[in-house]
Amino acid sequence: MHENSPALGQFYILRFDFRSGGRGHGVEVENDEDIPPPVGLSTPPGSGGLASLRVTPRLRYDPRLGDMPKDLQSGVADYWLVSEPLKQLFQSADPDGFVFVECDFHLEDGTQAPPHYFCEVTRVIDAIDLACSEVKVLTEGYPNGKYYSVSGGARLAFDASVVGTAHVFMTPYTADVFCDRVLRDALIASGFGVGGATRGVRLIDAARI
Structure with missing residues (x-):
């Protein structure tokens, strides 16, 4: 061999x-137009990604749209949205492999949601x-x-x-x-x-x- x-x-x-089904997440990105696309196969070299982000992502949870995000949630401005526990695990396991940006995340009533972060694999x-x-x-x-x-x-x-x-x-x-x-x-x-x-x-x- x-x-x-x-x-x-x-x-x-x-x-x-995706296998859990359900309604999907109910997270809205209020300043979506200011969020650059992730680095990927269709992104021109040297552009996009969280490293080029110049604003704090503003998120709001709307229960009419779906459920609260899981610890790992995709499809939020095309990034992973991760919880504090998962962020800490990722950082501990491979601190040079990820980049994180903390989001300003509020619930429907305006109160602050638990910490969540946009996450991108950079390696x-x-x-x-x-x-x-x-x-x-x-x-x-x-x-x-x-x-x-x-x-x-x-x-x-x-x-x-x-x-x-x-x-x-x-x-x-x-x-x-x-x-x-x-x-x-x-x-x-x-x-x-x-x-x-x-x-x-x-x-x-x-x-x-």
């Missing part, structure tokens, strides 16, 4: 868990060993020249020498966030991504998507 062949239990996709490394992976490679019209699509299933292998000591990262050719076993175990131990009460965190073994 090649040393970089897909191996269960080493790397995981870290996503918001981007070309860590997928394509020769040892089973994944569909798309090449038409992508800004970085190609895109690794995990839709429909994939088996990803990672180059440990490129990953190094990183516990969380993105890649230039995928839209997902990846984490290693260290961060995955820390999340599980703290009650995130567990059973029927995932708190918004979903962990998918990257060796068997």
Whole structure:
């Protein structure tokens, strides 16, 4: 077996868990027009992302629109919205892998909501060993020249020498966030991504998507 062949239990996709259903979140971004888009595959190099944010995001919860956000919530101005406990775990596990911006978050009656933060993974490394992976490679019209699509299933292998000591990262050719076993175990131990009460965190073994 090649040393970089897909191996269960080493790397995981870290996503918001859509499976819980329900009404979705009821968070409105009052100054959405001032929030730059996240850094991503469609963002021009050197632009976008929380590093370029010049205002404090103003959020308001409206119960008519949906539920209070989970500890990890996606779809809020295209960023992850994370709770204080999850922010602290992320920072403790990999302080150089994330950037956070505290939001001015109020409930419907105007009182201050518990602390919440926009969160973005800032580490981007070309860590997928394509020769040892089973994944569909798309090449038409992508800004970085190609895109690794995990839709429909994939088996990803990672180059440990490129990953190094990183516990969380993105890649230039995928839209997902990846984490290693260290961060995955820390999340599980703290009650995130567990059973029927995932708190918004979903962990998918990257060796068997």
